[in-house]
Amino acid sequence: MRFPEPRLARDDDLIAAGALLAAAFPHRAHEPERWRIADGPNATTRWVVDAPTTAPGPFAAYLSLWRVHGRQHRMDLVVAREWRRRGLGAGLVDFLVGRARDADAASLQARTYAEQSGALRLLESRGFRETMRMTGLELADVAAVALPPADEVRQMIERHGLRLTTLAAELAAHPSESHASWQKLRDANQAAQFGWPDPDPTPNGSPPEAETADQFRERSAAVGMIEEACFVAASGDAFVGYSALTLTDEARLQAGSGGTAVRPEYRGLGIATALKASCIRWAAAHDVRCLATSSGNPAMIRVNEKFGFRRTHEEVRTVRRL
Secondary structure: OOOOEEEEOHHHHHHHHHHHHHHHHHHHHHHHHOOOOHHHHHHOOOEEEEOOOOOOOEEEEEEEEEEEEEEEEEEEEEEEHHHOOHHHHHHHHHHHHHHHOOOOOOOOEEEEEOOOOOHHHHHHHHOOOOEEEEEEEEEOOOHHHOOOOOEEEEEHHOOOEEEEEEEEHHHHHHHHHHHHHHHHHHHHHHHOOOOOOOOOOOOHHHOOOOOOOOHHHHHHHHHEEEEEEEEEEOOOEEEEEEEEEEEEEOOOEEEEEEEEEEOOOOOHHHHHHHHHHHHHHHHHHHHOEEEEEOOHHHHHHHHHHHOOOOOEEEEEEEEOOO
């Protein structure tokens, strides 16, 4: 069967395209709500493939491409269930590879669930290789979590000569130095990447292009980081770790993790546990019912499971060198 060529998605296509993404990747069902928000220099380009017939849906496929940082790009490709196994997917992967080359990408990452063997075989046949796996976790009932007292959590931080604060508090205390606060958060995030599985490893093991403070801030805004729910462990004027929540729906009935990061020299001291407990306490106080997160780090998965998070899915990250 011949399908139309991909065309750029219009605003009135986004609801149906978002439904395709949500059906294929339920843990990402909240993302289309933010598609109309400008995402700066890393803007996502989206396409749709019109279905040969209008029933049961208008599109045979949804696909997108965006730059993460440097020359590292990522893609999404979802073929509607009723149009699979008709030769459409392979051509669309090639289309996205071509668009990534046009954008001077050095690598292109694609993601799918571990049980989607057909999609994994297709990606492998197109030169994609697995780099890591992300485990999805969900805390279904925030209010039911038995948390240690707030004073005890603070003492878990202070016994190591650190102070517990939030990004919002740091920005309010130094309004003329907001860039410095974001720089310190970015520095902690950058330092913490030592030992993390890398979803986009660079060729020959060369160090990746470092993310600037402005790029980190833009990326945090794009995923809806909540500044008052970004808890920070600070040592003097430096941030040694943080854990943050992101807003995944406007009613704040569900929130996602904006990540937890601790510098290597401070690991194994219970700091990540204290920061995560602070996030959960904030969520409970703000009537957040459910929290969702993901990690490729076994230690961080164990921290989440301490608080009752349950595994929901395993996502395979694959990369093609360009």
